[in-house]
Amino acid sequence: MYTARVDHELDAALPLAVTRPERLHDAMRYAVLNGGKRVRPLLVYATGECLDVDPKLLDVPAVAIELIHAFSLVHDDLPAMDNDDLRRGKPTVHKQYDEATAILAADALQPLAFSVLANIEGAPPAAAIELVRLITGACGSTGMTGGQSIDLAAEGTALCAAELEHMYSLKTGALIHAAVVSACLLREGLTESDAAALDRFGRDIGIAFQIKDDILDVEGETHVIGKPAGSDVSLNKATYPSMLGLEASRRRCDELLAEALASLERFGPAAAPLDWLARYIVERGR
Ligand code: GRG
Numbered sequence: 001m002y003t004a005r006v007d008h009e010l011d012a013a014l015p016l017a018v019t020r021p022e023r024l025h026d027a028m029r030y031a032v033l034n035g036g037k038r039v040r041p042l043l044v045y046a047t048g049e050c051l052d053v054d055p056k057l058l059d060v061p062a063v064a065i066e067l068i069h070a071f072s073l074v075h076d077d078l079p080a081m082d083n084d085d086l087r088r089g090k091p092t093v094h095k096q097y098d099e100a101t102a103i104l105a106a107d108a109l110q111p112l113a114f115s116v117l118a119n120i121e122g123a124p125p126a127a128a129i130e131l132v133r134l135i136t137g138a139c140g141s142t143g144m145t146g147g148q149s150i151d152l153a154a155e156g157t158a159l160c161a162a163e164l165e166h167m168y169s170l171k172t173g174a175l176i177h178a179a180v181v182s183a184c185l186l187r188e189g190l191t192e193s194d195a196a197a198l199d200r201f202g203r204d205i206g207i208a209f210q211i212k213d214d215i216l217d218v219e220g221e222t223h224v225i226g227k228p229a230g231s232d233v234s235l236n237k238a239t240y241p242s243m244l245g246l247e248a249s250r251r252r253c254d255e256l257l258a259e260a261l262a263s264l265e266r267f268g269p270a271a272a273p274l275d276w277l278a279r280y281i282v283e284r285g286r
Contacts, residue, residue, distance in 0.1 A: 002062075006041040007033070009059045010066060013116055027097045027105035028112075032070040035088035035226070039209070039281065040065045040179040046273035047183035047198060050264075051190065060120045061131055061182035067113035068139050069175060072148075074106040081152065082235060089226035110139075123186060130185045138178035147171025154238040161252075164240055165207055172213070173206025180205075194266065201263040201274070208256035209281050211249050214239040216286065218246060225286045253282045 010032055017026040041062035048058040077084040077092040078099065085095050094102035117135065120128045137143055147170025154167065169177075180202030184195050216225050217232045218241050232239050240249040260278045264271040 002042055002045040003038050005045070005055070005059070006038050006062050006066060009063045013063050013067070013112065023097065023101060024104055024108065027093055027101045028108055030096060031074050031093050031102075031105050031109065032067060034090050036066075036070070037284075037286070038066065039277070040069055040175060042277055043176065043179040043202075043205075043274070044183050046277050047180045048186065049273050050198075050267050050270045051183060051187040051194075052270070053183055053186045054122070057120070057123055057186045058183055060116060060123075061135070061179070061186070064113040064116045064131075064135060065175060065179050065182065067109045067116070068135065068144075071106040071109040071113070072139070072144060072175075074102050074109075076148070078102060081148070082231065084228060084231060086222070086227050089223070124188075127185055131182055134178050134181055134185065138174040143170055143174035144172075147174065151237070156236045157238055159238040159243055161240075161244060164238065164243060167238075168207045168210040168240075169203065172210035173203060176206035176209055177202035197263045197266055201260050201278070204256045204260040204263070205278050205281055208253050208260070208278075211240045211253050211256070212282050212284065214241050215246065215249050215253070216284075217241075220286065257282045 014029050014032060015025045017029055019025050044058050044062040044065065045055060047053075048055060073087060074093045076082055077087055078094055084092055086092065090096070092102075093105060097105070113135070114132065117128060117131050120131070139145060141149075147167050150167045151171050154163075159167070177199070180198050184190055184198050214232060217229060217239070220229050222229045232242065240252065244252075257278055261275060264275055264278075267274075
């Protein structure tokens with residue numbers, strides 16, 4: 001239900017493909033609306049449900065965060081980065097269009113995300129500013145972009161578990177954590193201890209998400225995961241399975257899941273959607 005909701009909101013937020021420049025807008029829509037599990041928006045809605053936040057308000061960070069996620073995937077697939085031809089079972093944006101269009105489409109998705117945040121209605125102005133602060137932090141040089149930089153620099157080198165988890169917490173975890181915290185920012189009167197529990201939940205599940213992504217790169221099949229299986233090995237990436245083995249990777253995922261679920265206990269049945277999503281993140285097949 002929330003997947004259909006965010007898809008509808010994303011569609012409405014994106015410029016129409018018939019609006020000039022048509023090719024750029026078409027590429028932006030392709031980058032965002034070509035499938036995708038929508039895990040980050042689902043985390044926004046599930047956290048909001050846990051805290052009884054109006055879903056209309058949650059649409060705003062859900063859309064903004066998914067637009068930034070789509071931007072990051074377009075850049076991640078470029079020849080200068082992972083040089084992938086397949087994403088979500090379809091040609092990557094630079095393969096479907098061309099490299100310049102892919103770069104520009106990604107460039108335009110980021111300001112669109114922040115304009116969505118700036119135009120939030122029905123929340124105190126301070127909440128909009130807090131959301132911008134949270135999400136700029138999550139995608140900047142000490143968040144996702146920094147993590148990607150560390151990841152690229154680590155190709156062909158050996159990292160220990162702590163270094164890997166630091167990289168994962170930035171590259172992948174920062175935006176996932178921001179999805180959870182964004183809903184907290186929209187809940188007036190949230191106690192510090194509830195906020196801290198959800199903060200821990202977001203951090204644990206963000207790192208688990210990337211370890212599971214690494215496991216799927218080793219064990220998954222291209223037609224199921226929708227991107228080339230084994231690409232981490234071909235790129236000589238420093239990953240959890242390559243450094244510590246599959247068994248240790250699975251164990252660490254399970255530990256992080258257990259910690260994440262423990263953080264939810266205080267919320268009782270209201271946290272059922274978050275509980276489900278956390279399990280999905282470590283048990284998914286794609
Ligand atoms: C966006 C500010 C900004 C910078 C870009 C290129 C880059 C810097 C960062 C790359 C970060 C990246 C691609 C991390 C990997 C995260 C990951 C596991 C992505 C796959 O997410 P899923 O499985 O994908 O949720 P779907 O297709 O389901 O949406």
